[in-house]
Amino acid sequence: MWVTKRKRGYDMLENLLKQFPNAVLQSLPPVDFDTYHWFFDPANERFAGVSKTEINEDQLTLLQILFPFQKEEVFRTISGQADAWHQFLFQKQQELPAHTKNKVRIIQFAIFSESPDLLDFEALKEALQSIFSHNVTIGMMSANDGFIVEEKLDAPLAEEELLSAMDAFESDFYIKSMFYLGRFADLDEDFTEHFAAEQRLFHFARSSFQGEKLFSFEKVFPVLLVKELNKAPHLEQLNFITEIFAEDHELMTTIKTYIENQNNTSLTAKQLYMHRNSLQYRIDKFSDLAGIDLKTFTGTLTVYLACLQFEYLNL
Template sequence: MLAKLQLKYPESKLYTVPPAKEDPDTLWLTTETNEEFLAIPKHLLTQSEAELLCTLFSEAAPLQSWQNDTADSRSWHDFLFDGSSLELDIPPKEQFRIIQFSIREKVDNDLLKEAFRSIFAEQAIIVFTSSGTGAIVEKKTEWSLPDEELLSAAAVIEGDFFVSPAFFIGRFYSLNDQFHSSFKQEQNLFSFAEKNFAKGRVFTFPSTFPSFVLQHVPKQTKTSMFADILQLFAEDEELKKTIKTYLENQSNTSQTAKVLFMHRNSVQYRIDKFIEKIGIDIKTFQGALTVYLACLEFDEDDNMEE
């Protein structure tokens, strides 16, 4: 959207980071997700145009107001989001991961920072890129937060602040030449997850990558190759729910029955029914992977219809 607006004002510039400080001569606009920032010289705008743009978009606050108030947080911000060198003395064997966070509702960053401090280890560094969005830099230690605990923490933040937080848990990497490019790919995955997984709170590389890959397969190819599976799911969505739950629970029939509040024999009957009708054995790795991709494609089509 901002890229299209830039065409109307050729002298404007599009950025991925907000202004570093107050700029009285420029109108800085951003989207709800704070992924892009458009700087428009104010001399190009009439007062009514400026008022209209501020109604359609959010006016971006300067970075200095977002509480990157330590040398470490500023250095990590410049490294992650500006491509600068990391001006910190870090041993080469240490590994770090980046946990991205995004809260669309307005939230006080000081309170949010306090909440994060109670969740993460003391050495974690909190970096803001806007109000309610940013990253948490976590060093790999025996106290690194497990994924399931972050899911619980997200629920606590949602309840305490009446907001809808989303997190992307990055993988641990050494601070080598590949670190920055790996983080950029994780940014792409987080952006994809926020746009395509409305119900999710906490995302990871394994939870988003299959759908990300599937999106790049031509629609006609997916429709053709999954035709019989999609048709069966459309006719019996309870069967689809059972199959997907089974695959997401490591093909464990007992665990699937527990999650779905069903008898184990009922789950097994549905699995056998599916295998008989489709002819793909989902008890094998290749069969499970193929059908799981079909489940994701069915969900995507279902969401589009809604």
């Protein structure tokens, strides 16, 4: 599926170049909005600029349907430090964009709006900056995707803080959002490879998780691992567990939530709006059916992998 999508994107870009042979292609965010209309090709991660003197209204409307149209205000603040980071991360510029002994992480985000023309990107960036107790660098990769560079200081942003902030500005700006909270790493010549791996994880998460909007390595990697293991026969040995879940989907939700709450019965019962006795009955029922003790680490790990496999196969 991924190859087909990329090939289609390549064909669309080729057709654009045939129609507009003087079009400009680049990976860096566009700057010259006076001369060009800019479009983004997500399959090839490149911007295409078509001269305003070479395109009519009908052609512009068609291209806006085929490619995400890039608005000037989205990129107005991409200069200075944000531009240096963009060149370092995406153009593989060897010069480091900053000099610090502290570790650094990239927080990726994607925003979705039903009325993108009404979205105030300047105000949105101010809202993003206000989440942090110190200055961060915010840049856009396209009209929908951006990144935040956070240096590890005394109090780095916690997941709970980010989730709360996401709820607030989703309500304020009438948008939906997804974030990937990257890991802190040394800012050196290997940092771009570290970030590229996190980009792949975020891309996978956006297409593989339903109803989730905040991701991290520890949340995404186990699911990716299950996906890769599904290509081999080993996970078939978990069928005796997934068959139990197939008979009772709510039981899978109960067990997965219980494990994610560190086997805390009170917290799980509260989260699932269930009486503790009812929860314990369902846990005991599963243990009897599967013959696995959830009080052991290995038992919990095995069952959690089965939960992830069941969810992945039933997306």
